[in-house]
Amino acid sequence: MKLSIRLISLLALFLSLGIGMVSCLKDKDYDDGLIQSTHGSNPKMIEVKVNASSASNFLGLVFDPVNRDTTLNFIPVNLATANSAPEDIKVTLTQKNSLVTDYNAANGTDYQIPTANMFTVLNAGNVVTIPQGSHTGYLQVKFKPSDFAGAWALGYQITAVDKSGYTISGNLSSGIVAIVAKNQYDGLYTSVGYFEHPTSPRAIDLEDLALTTVNANTVNRLIGDLGAASGSMNITVNANNTVTITPGAGNTGTVASIANLPTVGIYNNTYDPATHTFYLRYGYPNPGPTRIVTEVVTLQ
Template sequence: MKNLLYSFVLGGLALSMTSCLKDDDHFTDFQSVGAVAEIPSAAFYGIADNQGLLIQTAPTSYSFDVNIASPAPLTQDITVTLALDKAALDAYNAANTTSYQLLPTTLYQISSLTTTVKAGSRLAPINLTFYSGADKVPDPIGYNDAAYALPLKITTASNNVAVSSNYGTKIIFLKIKNDYAGDYRSVGTFNHPTAGTRAINRDKTLATIDASTVQTEYADLGATALMWLKVNADNTVTLTPKGTASTATVQFGENKYDPTTHAYTLNYKYAGAGGDRVINEVIKLK
């Protein structure tokens, strides 16, 4: 569908250049304009491409196109070569106050950084493979911040085809996700020994930590009180307090994950002035 869209838009643009504009005595002859090699997804959507990968043994195939922009498809093959471009990533980090690092070579493979746009065509693919198995993913990877990125840039094109200065670069940002990450709804109660019981009814985001662990808000105590929820082999859940959450947290009763309903049932408490703060909540995938 994406290739069809590119071809339709580019074909329509070329037709308008070579027909309608010629009706005007003051038209610009776009047929004399040279060809330019570009990455059309960068032109359509920007150079940043966010990709979510599950932690899984099977590799993930990924591809994007290069395009030869010209008034009409060229009559000769065009060889387009790309390269890893750390300078582009450095510039992105500086412009956006981020600190992405180059994706480790163990996490991807590129079949070739050279592709050929055949005569009469406009598009040709660059094919990649990403690896996100638990045995390959660095620990910690900084999953939630997509700490790694793969910047690629067109460096040359044959037969005097120019390289686009605006749309010749693509940066692929990778976010690793496990099977439990996503947007959830938490419903339950927070029982305070002196202030009474209040209802918990709020959205929560569960973010990947490793293959079986997610991070989310602890009870309803705000952004700095966090907990890690690890789903064990028997679907019981181990809760680990993080951030400003109480390190004295104790689980009691039922703590489990239901793979059918995608819901965590949690019962935990921690001691404080006047007695225990007791939390009961069900966190269910929306």
């Protein structure tokens, strides 16, 4: 059965390992150009387009860890033209594990590659059909989310097109999709605290702050009250309920050094499982941070 899932940008979650919440990959979203790249006129380009906002063509999917079969439109294959396909186009994909290992090396993530018994590809021979009259076909997979505790990812590359007159995209010939079972810290939180800033010091009072699963004991979130363009941070809950704060994947500039800071009062970088509350103090750039955030972050 299909599950409802949430869509998150790569930068904020799954860039961290990159996994985040996503919504179902609906055919209409792709055909309307909401997720795939903008349709051009020439040449007739065939592409993998899992995430229009990710230069690395990476998408993170987070699921409730249920023990039941889930079927998913996993890898979209797109005809990037103004007009829909004039004929059925059969596109062969090949699993390419080096896409995942290279992504890990470039982003400081640690996605594992699922073994063959953890998922089933439903397309015979890994062949995706872009139907006549459409722009997009899908590689479909079946799996049980409960098997994916931790952080896992699969990479696929276009290796053949059965019709002449079509060109495999140079930049978008491959894509990576991560699968992660939602951890116990995932959810929407309130945040109350203060942002020490050299030019704009301010109180923090947020609702609906999303903490999204990265792996079994790590979540990703935005920094303080900043937006996604300013990067993200990972919060790892250790066995003793202390927390470790590290930069989200893809962080650049000063936020690439974001880290825990020493305790001040209640802000001791711990997690209280009884109240589902984080007590945080962190800052950047390091060493010698000039931007310091103290927060109490509580599950709504």
